[in-house]
Amino acid sequence: MTQTLTTPGRLKIYKASPELYDAMMTLSAAAAKDLDPELGELIKIRASQLNHCAFCLDMHTRDARKHGVAEQKLDVLAAWAEAGELFSERERAALAITEAITELGHGGVSDDVYAQAAAVFSDRELGQVISMAVTINAWNRINAAVRTPPPRR
Structure with a gap:
């Protein structure tokens, strides 16, 4: 059974501002449109690692497994640049631009x-990769501000 915890004294932001949640979900759907789900999850996990967002890390590592991302990739994602050919050229490009966007x-x-x-993405794909990085950074920052913890399972 999944139980969501809250941090005492912190705003339950999605309850207080449901339109924010709705807008973020719309943005998330737009960023994910036509983007390979495995690549999208790698982008979300890497940004969430850099932003120390436990809630998003928990969610997106589970989602990545459901989409078939190899366990080895998840194990070494924090050191993707040192992992040699484990990550494809497209994955490395997406992770590099995600890190640059996350650490402006x-x-x-x-x-x-x-x-x-x-060089490895079409204009449409590159737009989606950039949008995915921007979107997960927004989620990370919202959840970090209100200290949304991962659910207990």
Whole structure:
């Protein structure tokens, strides 16, 4: 049975602002449209690792397994750049641009990172990858602000 915990003293934001939740779900659906679900989950997990969002990590690692992401990829995702050929060229490009978007204070999205992604994705795909990274960062920041913990299972 799944039980959602709350952090005492923190706003139950989705209850207080249900239109925020609805808008975020609409944004999530738009970002996921036509994006490979496995790639989408890798993007969401990597950004959530960088943002220390336990709620999103719990959710998206479970979702990744349901979509067939290999356990080994999930095991080493935090060190994807050092994992050699375990990740495809497209996955590496998506993860690099996700990290750059997530850590904008470290110089933003460099021309090299952008060019690497643009070389392996169509314009539509690149737009979806960027949108997925932006969307999960928004979810991470909302959940971190109100300290949404992962559910107990």
